[in-house]
Amino acid sequence: MSDYQALHDASLQDQPGFWLEAARQIHWYQEPTVALDDADAPFYRWYPDGKTNACYNAVDLHVNTGRAEQTAIIYDSPITGSAAKLSYRDLQQRVQQVAGMLADSGIIAGDRVIIYMPMVPEAIIGMLACARIGAIHSVVFGGFAANELAVRIDDCTPKAILAASCGLEPGRVVEYKPLLDSAINTATHKPDTCFILQRPQAAASMVDGRDVDWTDAETRATPASCVEIDANHPLYILYTSGTTGQPKGVVRDTAGGIVSLKWTMKNIYGAEPGDVYWAASDVGWVVGHSYIVYAPLFHGNTTVLYEGKPVGTPDPGAFWRVISEHKVKVLFTAPTAFRAIKKEDPNGEYLKKYDTSCLESLFLAGERCDPDTLSWAEEKLAVPVIDHWWQTETGSSICTNFLGVEVLPIKPGSPTKPAPGYDLDVLDAQGNSCPAGEIGALVARSPLPPGTFSTLWGAPERYVSSYFATFPGYYETGDAGYIDEDGYVFVMSRTDDVINVAGHRLSTGAMEEVLAAHPDIAECAVMGAADALKGQIPVGLLVLNSGCSRSHDDICTEVVQRVRDEIGPVAAFKKVTVVTRLPKTRSGKILRATMRAIADGEDWKMPATIDDPTILDEIGESLGQIGYPQQS
Numbered sequence: 001m002s003d004y005q006a007l008h009d010a011s012l013q014d015q016p017g018f019w020l021e022a023a024r025q026i027h028w029y030q031e032p033t034v035a036l037d038d039a040d041a042p043f044y045r046w047y048p049d050g051k052t053n054a055c056y057n058a059v060d061l062h063v064n065t066g067r068a069e070q071t072a073i074i075y076d077s078p079i080t081g082s083a084a085k086l087s088y089r090d091l092q093q094r095v096q097q098v099a100g101m102l103a104d105s106g107i108i109a110g111d112r113v114i115i116y117m118p119m120v121p122e123a124i125i126g127m128l129a130c131a132r133i134g135a136i137h138s139v140v141f142g143g144f145a146a147n148e149l150a151v152r153i154d155d156c157t158p159k160a161i162l163a164a165s166c167g168l169e170p171g172r173v174v175e176y177k178p179l180l181d182s183a184i185n186t187a188t189h190k191p192d193t194c195f196i197l198q199r200p201q202a203a204a205s206m207v208d209g210r211d212v213d214w215t216d217a218e219t220r221a222t223p224a225s226c227v228e229i230d231a232n233h234p235l236y237i238l239y240t241s242g243t244t245g246q247p248k249g250v251v252r253d254t255a256g257g258i259v260s261l262k263w264t265m266k267n268i269y270g271a272e273p274g275d276v277y278w279a280a281s282d283v284g285w286v287v288g289h290s291y292i293v294y295a296p297l298f299h300g301n302t303t304v305l306y307e308g309k310p311v312g313t314p315d316p317g318a319f320w321r322v323i324s325e326h327k328v329k330v331l332f333t334a335p336t337a338f339r340a341i342k343k344e345d346p347n348g349e350y351l352k353k354y355d356t357s358c359l360e361s362l363f364l365a366g367e368r369c370d371p372d373t374l375s376w377a378e379e380k381l382a383v384p385v386i387d388h389w390w391q392t393e394t395g396s397s398i399c400t401n402f403l404g405v406e407v408l409p410i411k412p413g414s415p416t417k418p419a420p421g422y423d424l425d426v427l428d429a430q431g432n433s434c435p436a437g438e439i440g441a442l443v444a445r446s447p448l449p450p451g452t453f454s455t456l457w458g459a460p461e462r463y464v465s466s467y468f469a470t471f472p473g474y475y476e477t478g479d480a481g482y483i484d485e486d487g488y489v490f491v492m493s494r495t496d497d498v499i500n501v502a503g504h505r506l507s508t509g510a511m512e513e514v515l516a517a518h519p520d521i522a523e524c525a526v527m528g529a530a531d532a533l534k535g536q537i538p539v540g541l542l543v544l545n546s547g548c549s550r551s552h553d554d555i556c557t558e559v560v561q562r563v564r565d566e567i568g569p570v571a572a573f574k575k576v577t578v579v580t581r582l583p584k585t586r587s588g589k590i591l592r593a594t595m596r597a598i599a600d601g602e603d604w605k606m607p608a609t610i611d612d613p614t615i616l617d618e619i620g621e622s623l624g625q626i627g628y629p630q631q632s
């Protein structure tokens with residue numbers, strides 16, 4: 001039996017034993033005696049009687065065990081032309097001051113703190129400072145608009161917000177403070193305090209009595225020590241897109257998060273303490289939480305915090321420069337980043353300028369990895385390129401390869417095999433297992449392993465109805481795919497209205513809500529169409545109110561701006577057209593899958609239930625006018 005198979009079998013045959021053993025690798029104030037409490041399934045509780053602290057495991061533990069002078073964070077910011085290194089000792093000093101700053105303003109364990117920050121060290125310091133005192137952080141990605149921030153403020157009711165005066169995108173300064181002020185004005189809940197980090201690129205104006213200068217407050221603060229935290233106390237809430245405009249607040253508990261992430265570093269990524277690990281993502285996404293911040297720090301690695309893009313900052317050699325300059329051993333990013341580099345430098349000329357021999361592996365996730373991109377990366381970098389499948393809900397990979405256990409042969413298009421604790425199956429609509437090779441709903445038998453979400457913030461019923469109701473006894477991933485006769489998993493598409501744009505998970509339903517609110521629009525549909533760079537991009541079809549005689553171009557421009565203002569530029573909503581009607585079934589359901597197939601240039605069949613087949617010709621023409629199907 002292969003090493004991988006033995007490991008995976010052990011994780012399913014004796015789940016509690018397997019995860020209690022893994023739990024020995026972390027620091028506890030009180031070791032758990034029980035692995036799993038399943039009395040209130042599907043609300044499983046891992047390590048219910050343990051006590052630990054995520055910040056202690058990420059920072060103080062290393063200072064106390066000989067890594068104080070090792071670099072913990074390399075901040076590399078081509079967009080500002082600056083760079084900095086923080087040792088574990090430096091990090092401890094900053095984190096205890098910022099934790100003190102929060103505590104001095106009355107924040108205690110269980111209080112929520114929103115973090116709305118660009119990719120600067122203070123974003124990580126803020127997260128760890130919350131963890132240090134048991135405050136629950138909720139990081140909001142900087143590319144979201146004020147309205148999205150307001151929705152999150154009302155949902156998790158933070159006592160404080162940590163923000164910076166601005167973020168930087170190529171060619172423009174994104175002022176965060178006006179967005180923050182507008183979000184707080186819109187929200188019903190008001191935070192007591194906003195700590196504002198003033199960056200030199202833009203000065204934020206302060207609101208008296210509410211806003212506090214971060215640097216002053218940090219300097220004045222009384223340093224705070226780590227507090228003992230119950231294992232199931234939430235470490236953070238991270239909002240992710242569902243099928244509606246109301247995002248889902250994924251809750252990760254403390255101990256499960258530490259144990260599972262620590263386990264992955266050696267076994268999946270093959271990383272040893274001291275190695276340099278770089279996740280080229282953003283702290284606002286789950287990949288950033290897990291692999292820019294927590295996992296590498298739990299494992300005593302050096303993590304790279306990169307404020308830049310794969311191309312344009314300044315050129316498609318940016319990643320190779322960072323790898324060679326900082327001796328990166330493992331790189332983790334989204335396939336879209338590699339597609340962007342490949343598009344600008346197909347022959348890898350920029351790669352030749354740098355010595356990247358330190359790199360031992362590349363991990364890709366966030367969206368389906370097309371075999372072309374995988375083989376280009378393999379050929380150019382000459383290292384294993386591992387596609388692994390992930391969700392915000394799971395916090396680490398569901399399927400992957402295992403560099404520290406056994407490197408399984410790679411099948412392009414597959415994220416390989418299930419991680420420990422994942423008992424995967426493919427079910428048809430009736431809940432029966434599909435034979436090998438047949439597509440169905442990808443599900444995992446409950447319980448999920450430690451580190452996966454414990455509930456949705458303030459919405460336990462939605463946790464059950466969204467994930468555990470369709471197939472009793474299973475977690476429904478929301479992805480469709482198949483498992484082949486060798487046990488390799490293939491993830492093909494979503495089963496809901498979620499799309500993946502440049503590795504960012506977005507809701508077409510949320511975009512439809514914005515479009516539908518436009519006064520001239522009677523009906524609309526947004527779907528994800530294939531895009532050579534971003535994987536998918538949203539495409540909108542609008543039906544105008546009868547009698548509306550306004551210019552179609554004006555209306556399209558207005559709705560594009562509305563999505564940008566209400567959801568954010570990250571939605572990349574630019575393609576929209578007006579049609580006379582939407583194709584529907586006789587019972588009134590919009591035929592999104594057929595429209596998507598037309599937009600993608602795929603073969604499609606006339607749905608038997610369509611109310612008026614002629615409408616599809618018009619849809620095809622309208623999509624053609626805005627560039628679909630794309631010419632490769």
Ligand code: COA
Pocket residue numbers: 141142143144167169170174280281282285287309310311333334336337340365366501502503504533568569570571572
């Ligand atoms: N703050 C404010 N705006 C942001 C932002 C942020 N943190 N991140 C992105 N945006 C904006 C961009 O400036 C862009 O605005 P524009 O429409 O005015 O040009 C818009 O949101 C769309 O951004 P993006 O999807 O990133 O597209 P891009 O064309 O700027 O860059 C890539 C394309 C491929 C280079 C980029 O998506 C990338 O680096 N992807 C890496 C993948 C990744 O990090 N995935 C995360 C999950 S692992």
Ligand code: AMP
Pocket residue numbers: 240286364365366367368369387388389390391392393415477478479491492493494500503504505
């Ligand atoms: P997020 O929660 O933002 O991480 O997005 C999770 C979704 O991204 C999954 O449900 C999949 O649809 C998609 N996804 C992530 N990684 C992969 C992968 N390796 N292959 C295919 N789809 C993926």
